Amino acid sequence: MVVGAGPTGENLADRAHAGGLSVAIVESELVGGECSYWACMPSKALLRPAAALADARRAPGVGTGTLDASAVLARRDDFASHWKDDGQVGWLEGAELVLVRGHGRLDGAKRVAVETPDGGRRVLTARHAVAVCTGTGAALPDLPGLAGARPWTSREATSSSQVPPRLAVIGGGVVACEMATAWRALGSEVVLLVRGSQLLPRTEPFAGEAVAESLRAAGIDVRFDTSVTEVRREGTVTLTLDGGGTVTADEVLFATGRSPATADLGLETVDLAPGRPIEVDSTGLATGVPGGWLYAAGDVNGRALLTHQGKYQGRIFGEVIADRAAGRPLDTADWGRSVATADERAVPQVVFTDPEVAAVGLTLDEATRKGYRVRAVDYDIGDVAGASLHADNYQGHARAVVDLDRETLLGVTFVGAGVSELLHSATIAVTAEVPIARLWHAVPAYPTISEIWLRLLETYRA
Structure with missing residues (x-):
């Protein structure tokens, strides 16, 4: 049983099936997950035209045109499959994986209870293992007025059908920098409010410095050491800043981190703490759960919060599950086929700014x-x-x-x-x-x- 049909869950299910197991995969939203519809694909579809135009402007004789926002958004919609998952469902069926629609929760050892879209309830039991691949969700701060202000998270930032005249972005990480880049290129006036003193703090310092310089050159108002203390929407959004002063925008994006999607997953039925990452060993097996049946792959385990690393884990952990079920030996030496060594030693990442x-x-x-x-x-x-x-x-x-x-x-x-x-x-x-x-x-x-x-x-x- 796989809970979560994003890229991680799909890869894990495919490799477990290739290893000889029958596999069911539970999904409450769109098959293909966050990456396909609200993250990697639509965000890069928004960013690529901006990068192409920037390259053109740096080459003499090529041109200095502007972006057609409606064409860029239409292309983005195509890459997000217009938020329909027919193609991904077809892939599951072709791979002989059983799709169960609904919200899945753990219900004790090897059991997953599924609330189906028609209001019913199914309880499914795995013969060998359950793998949780539910990813993460946007983490919003506890600020006065935030809920009523209808803030953007990464989902709204990658799927909006309109270019906001003024956009405030809160954060200094990858999502904040990429979305500030994309919407500025499409015509928004953008202010980027960073609580810390640098952008992209997990990279080499010169990387964040170069991106900050480029964002400012593009006309983005980048402010460091700035925190928001209150949010208020009355048509437009007003942000109150620490130390005094306000910022007014038409939309506000909070790109302030991610939290594991485990709060409503039934972890308490197996004596794990809801709302926290599911800790695993290098073979994907959850620690602290007796019986050796619960696995977690991708962002939900907190090892390396990147789509490609989740897919990597899915490939490895899916084969581990199949090998253990069949009694085949594992290769758990560093860089062996049964361990996700790269999570700790060689994680690649690209920030698609300019x-x-x-x-x-x-x-x-x-x-x-x-x-x-x-x-x-x-x-x-x-x-x-x-x-x-x-x-x-x-x-x-x-x-x-x-x-x-x-x-x-x-x-x-x-x-x-x-x-x-x-x-x-x-x-x-x-x-x-x-x-x-x-x-x-x-x-x-x-x-x-x-x-x-x-x-x-x-x-x-x-």
Whole structure:
């Protein structure tokens, strides 16, 4: 039994079925989950035209046009399948997975009670395992007036059919930066209110600095060390700020974090705390639940809150469930087929702002705090021939964090236009622990931005 038919649940169900099990998957909303309809796909559909226009403006003779907001929103609707899941349901059926519509809750060991759309109730019992793949939901602060102000969360920000004349964005993380970028490009006047002192605090500091500079250059009012104390809607939205002053907007997006979707999941029936992540070991098995039958994959377990990492966990944990059911041995050594080692050692992420931020593995600060003996190797991407051809006055930066004892890479960060396509090479280098001496023989094509690899290696060897 799989509870949650987002990308994580779909992958887990598919691999468990491929391993010989019959699988039912329970979904209360749209099959395909948050990523397909309110996160990855619609947000990137909003951001891609803005990035294409920015690239065009940086190339002489290409043009300086503006975005057609209605066309961008229509394309976004296409990528969100117009919020219909027929195609995804068809995939489940083709994969021989049984879909059960309704809200599923744990009901004791190996049992899932489902409230069906017609008001009925079904209790399903798994022979081998139940896997929770319910993801996360937007976390809103407890502020006076917030509920009545009808704030946007990431769902409204990616699905709105109208461009708000004025948009206030609260937050400094990925969603806040990406949605500020997208709606500003579509014509909104945007103010970004950041409680801390930097954007993208989990990345290398230079990444957040570059994004902040670019947002301001695009006309976004970026304010750091600013908190909202009250929200009031009377037609428009008025935000009261700490220290005095107000901000008025037509819509307000609170991009203030995510919380695991476990509050109404029946965790108390198996002696787990509702509203908290389901802690698991590296094979996906929930800790503290006797019998070895409960698994959790994806954002709901708190290991790595990214769609691609959830899908990765789903593939691995689905095979683990099938192998255990069949009595097949597991491979639980680091990087073995039965463990999600990358969650801890090589998590890749892209922030689709302008410039893009692409990173994998540890930052310099993280590596230092973990006790590694490290060196940071830095290089301006704009000094690479391929970057100067990509755009006049290309602005970008790269950092490799080197483990000096093993001479391998612990982490890599790229900031610049188009750097998302550099990330998988870095992910392979970090995951495979490729020695720097061997990377010296990986020759980048000239003239491409990939020559940044050669420049980083030359800088390290100098």
